[in-house]
């Protein structure tokens with residue numbers, strides 16, 4: 472269910488009018504539907520049925536404490552990529568025994584913190600990383616559970632910046648080398664090789680490459696098991712896409728997971744997945760206010776108070792985000808660029824977009840902004856970062872205060 476819909480021409484997030492939030496919390500503000508986040512998470516949970524599994528929410532999509540807490544209380548595990556994300560998950564009450572730690576550049580202090588917390592598994596991306604985890608686990612007097620992240624060399628057919636599963640990418644180890652790596656790594660006495668992991672990319676609209684990767688990973692697991700490795704889990708990554716345009720159809724979570732489960736059947740494997748975008752993306756909007764309109768040459772600009780520092784996806788990935796007026800009108804529509812105040816030509820939220828005639832003071836909702844929105848925001852142009860609001864049924868609350876000018880200079884020395 473799309474949490475964002477018009478009622479009597481006013482745009483709502485669940486049962487709350489976005490105009491009310493904007494009036495109170497100001498703009499720009501991210502607004503998330505708790506119900507939509509939980510529904511998306513639960514559709515993963517439900518789809519696994521009897522297959523043993525853990526859904527590890529990918530924190531990098533949106534790591535705000537209230538959202539992590541919501542998912543932790545619903546029973547989610549977490550996929551983290553830094554010591555900072557580990558800290559966030561623990562602050563939010565996440566269960567360390569359901570944390571998987573991914574990433575190509577884990578530092579010694581990050582690994583130490585994860586060992587201290589007692590996370591479930593390290594998804595390792597190189598042999599030197601295995602050696603470091605082994606040495607640190609030795610110092611802790613424990614055995615660390617590890618899974619190699621293998622690169623199955625399939626083309627995820629997504630944006631170049633978020634495709635990760637080809638040999639030319641920095642992620643994982645070549646699946647063809649994996650067996651030899653597991654063999655060599657047996658010498659590490661403080662490691663327990665219990666899994667294999669992969670993640671081929673993000674905003675995947677087609678399940679085919681993922682299933683191809685799953686087949687290759689399961690094939691590797693068969694070979695490792697026949698050599699005596701006690702492989703207990705397969706981590707099949709995240710990456711399911713969401714609809715940024717209303718007419719786009721996305722792979723359905725249930726059928727996606729059903730296809731995975733069919734392959735996992737009767738193998739005695741615990742399945743892990745790491746979805747981020749598909750849980751929080753459609754659950755959030757960025758609310759912004761129109762500041763000015765202007766025309767230069769044959770271009771019409773709508774200048775708003777949100778910018779590329781608040782939502783970088785259009786500038787970084789040429790991403791499309793649907794933009795809806797918070798008050799719907801019958802008025803005429805025109806073709807405009809929606810741009811922010813940042814001093815960069817790349818600072819746009821929409822290009823050549825047909826939009827209802829909006830005037831200064833009107834509010835706009837930039838849709839499907841719950842994932843890779845706030846987390847990628849910055850203070851560029853000395854702009855305080857936006858506030859975040861969580862809608863829970865009929866009420867809403869600020870889950871992150873808007874930054875102030877004092878926040879901008881915190882920690883600096885003249």
Ligand SMILES: *Cc1c(COP(=O)(O)O)cnc(C)c1O
Pocket residue numbers: 529531532550573574670672673674708709710711745746747748749842
């Ligand atoms: C980014 C990432 C994810 C989540 O991807 P989504 O497209 O947000 O579902 C999962 N696992 C790893 C290792 C990642 O880097």
